[in-house]
Amino acid sequence: MKVVGFGDNVVDQYQHTGMMYPGGNAVNFAVYAKQLGIPSAYLGVFGNDVIADHIKDALTKLEIDLSNCIVKQGESGFCLVNLVEGDRVFVDWNEGGISTKEPMILGETELNYLSQFALIHSGCFAKAETELKKLSHLEALVSFDFADEEPFHQEDYLKEVCPHIDFALFSCTGQPLDSIKTLLQKVIDLGTTYALATMGTDGSVFFDGQDFYEGVVELVEPVDTMGAGDSFVTAFLIHLLQNGWKKHVKVPPNVIKDAFKKAAKFSANNCLREGAFGFGGKFE
Template structure:
């Protein structure tokens, strides 16, 4: 498959270790897809600072295409993180940095480029929601990670424009999650799925619900476990053999568990 992460490439700064790692929903998706053996690309905005340069070096080393990305004069997006008992706690950010100051505009060459992808993945923090109408009109499969910080208004405005939607609903019981997924499912959706931390993930395909418990492991770092799950699920479900929803969820659990044995989203730590 040929897939693309559209939106955010940020630096996660582990302030109690003075180490930074590449991250962001869109970049994580591309990196995990590459790790899973797929053709992967990234399109987004980098800052002109050392953090932006570091991200581009990592992306190039992974052989992820970024040829249509932009570099703007200013600060790259970053978050500040502490790791407590192997779990990551976000303590601050620059709210996307330069990418949030002026929204990304795509030209004809960009849209021609995007038409060649089997799937485009976007996250809540990617600063590219304004592009969804044109992307939907291209008839390219779209997936969207609403994370855990979505609003009802955000879901209502986006859900009918995408094919695959993902939510983080930790702390919610299964009845609530099933009702939520069924209520928000539209005719344009293929699968909506909610992860619930250490509890089972639940998916809905418009007719049936599917539920899988995560693999029980002792993590090194839980950063981007959700992104790893989403990427693996999508690639397994959309592969030529087309696994069932349940089979794709099982593979996603295995891959997400493995990702939790790596520091940062997918490694490549550097001192700062």
């Protein structure tokens, strides 16, 4: 079993320390899956600058497969970040740089490559919406992260994405539980199979189209919360895969409940280091 993150790559530039750390939803997924013992890959567009070199170097050292990535002339993605009492606060970003300005278009070569994976993970910041229909024709499962941005929770966007994915992921910190459940019901009605919303320290909610399941977080004194959500959802997805999740196969309740526990522990441990997964480097 292998998995792949398809989409954006960035660095998080911490203004208070002058350090940058590799990240991006698709990259984080690939790294966390590898840390969980699953062979993984990243597929996307790299820039041709020192930021791209730093990201590629980190992923190569972690033995993430980059064999089908492409390089284009342009600036890599970066987010400007401050850290306040261990919690990351985004200040500004360049909208993903070249990885989202000129995202990968999936041709026959790329689709043949992706056909070898059990799960393809992407998200709303990857600008890959037009490619999702191509992925839905593969045997691979497709998960998609809608993050916490309001435009990506609107019905028009959900209608564009949900029919082509198997698992929808949302960040809904601070939102009423009833409205979160309504959102999860909506995405199931629009065509996806499963939906999960994380709610920060309030836990998480999973919906399988029939029943809602709620999970709690494992609280720690964080060094840095960067990647907390990505590490949680990756561990949740990987646990489902390891316990028989396939297209048209219903996941049993005991597997869902165990997935909450595994994901909470993995996410908590991830908050005990700097950056999404370490590999800091100086920037100017």
